[in-house]
Amino acid sequence: MEWFNVGRIVNTHGIRGELRILSTTDFEEERFAVGSKLAAFKKDDKKPTWVTISSSRRHKNFILVTFEGMENINLVEPFKEGLLKVSMDQLAEDELEDNEYYHFEIKDCEVFSEEGELIGVVTDILETGANDVWEVKAQNGKKHYIPYIEDIVKDINVDEKKIIIHVMEGLLE
Structure with missing residues (x-):
């Protein structure tokens, strides 16, 4: 279990x-x-x-x-x-709202840009108060911090373990 x-x-x-x-x-x-x-x-x-x-x-x-x-x-x-x-x-049995997920559902998801480019995999979730921030590890080992906000996160499919984000200027630097 x-x-x-x-x-x-x-x-x-x-x-x-x-x-x-x-x-x-x-x-x-x-x-x-x-x-x-x-x-x-x-x-x-x-x-x-x-x-x-x-x-x-x-x-x-x-x-x-x-x-x-x-x-x-x-x-x-x-x-x-x-x-x-x-x-x-x-x-x-929990009733989650739309766009609410358990951390275990988000961790290990692959993160892609809207253009289909693989950015990395969610390795950790930081709770900052205003919104969660996802730690995304790229294939080269570099870590990116992606805020879980509507302007950036465009689609989450926990069944396919796939997330699509809008890459704003400076987000991945």
Whole structure:
């Protein structure tokens, strides 16, 4: 089964079984909502424990959660430094807007100019706040940084792993 990280369990919080989570998802409200089911991977463990969120709240830069049936620090201590993940099936239930994609769908896509020239392959995605910026590695090893904005990105076909962009002056320098 394919898994996708949604949070890192940083530490426990208090003695009532709360865990301090550093979110790694854009869907915090859904992933950490009461009743959500997540796969909890203990540190260095390959097999998940399925958990259900029984409480969730923001605290500073973290999300504090408790799992159903684990309202005691002794029961959640083993999850410290672990990961919370969702399966591919759970991702399929998300309703993405048009022109919204998961990072894993964009990574490894080939990027072409409107003229059909291969520019490179998306190797990383940087979240800048205003818009994402794609790191595109050319065949010669040079890296280009392509902002994900309407004026530049003209077409995305995740099934074919192909992206077409408008190359503005100075974009690839």
